[in-house]
Amino acid sequence: MVYGFVRQSGGHVTLYSELGLGTSFGLYSPAVPHEMLTKDVRLAGHQHHALPRGNGERILIVEDNARVRKLSVERILDLSFATLEAENGDRAYEMPKGGAQVDLVVSDLVMPGTLNGYDLTAKIA
Structure with missing residues (x-):
């Protein structure tokens, strides 16, 4: 379920497991949906769309x-x-x-x- 949710959100999952030590999962999701980025930002690659900021x-x-x-x-x-x-x-x-x-x-x-x-x-x- 988690894998499906993360993938449909445009993210990915990493998994690391070591016998006797345990297992860890990394869940990565995009900060801003790809569709919200302008074409110029997607092409530049190094620019970032502004994240929403708090206002109290x-x-x-x-x-x-x-x-x-x-x-x-x-x-x-x-x-x-x-x-x-x-x-x-x-x-x-x-x-x-x-x-x-x-x-x-x-x-x-x-x-x-x-x-x-x-x-x-x-x-x-």
């Missing part, structure tokens, strides 16, 4: 892996969005319920606690 919007990052969460927050901050972060769905649900302004939720699906990503988004909605 706050994104809640929900991820139980601290390293992945930190990287996600850094990348969102680099785009000039404000962020909040939570280590699980239960903690994330308490934030908007407690009055935190959230414009978008980016969540892991499988997390410890009572709320997985699906349950979290259903409750927030």
Whole structure:
């Protein structure tokens, strides 16, 4: 399912596995769909289409892996969005319920606690 989604989005998947050490997957997707790039930009190859920038919007990052969460927050901050972060769905649900302004939720699906990503988004909605 993941491979199909990544491929239909114009990206690719890498896989590395070593006996006794584990397996890692790399998921790569384009930052901007190819159709959105102008012909001049496609031909130049070295120019980049401008990425959308934040304008006061706050994104809640929900991820139980601290390293992945930190990287996600850094990348969102680099785009000039404000962020909040939570280590699980239960903690994330308490934030908007407690009055935190959230414009978008980016969540892991499988997390410890009572709320997985699906349950979290259903409750927030």
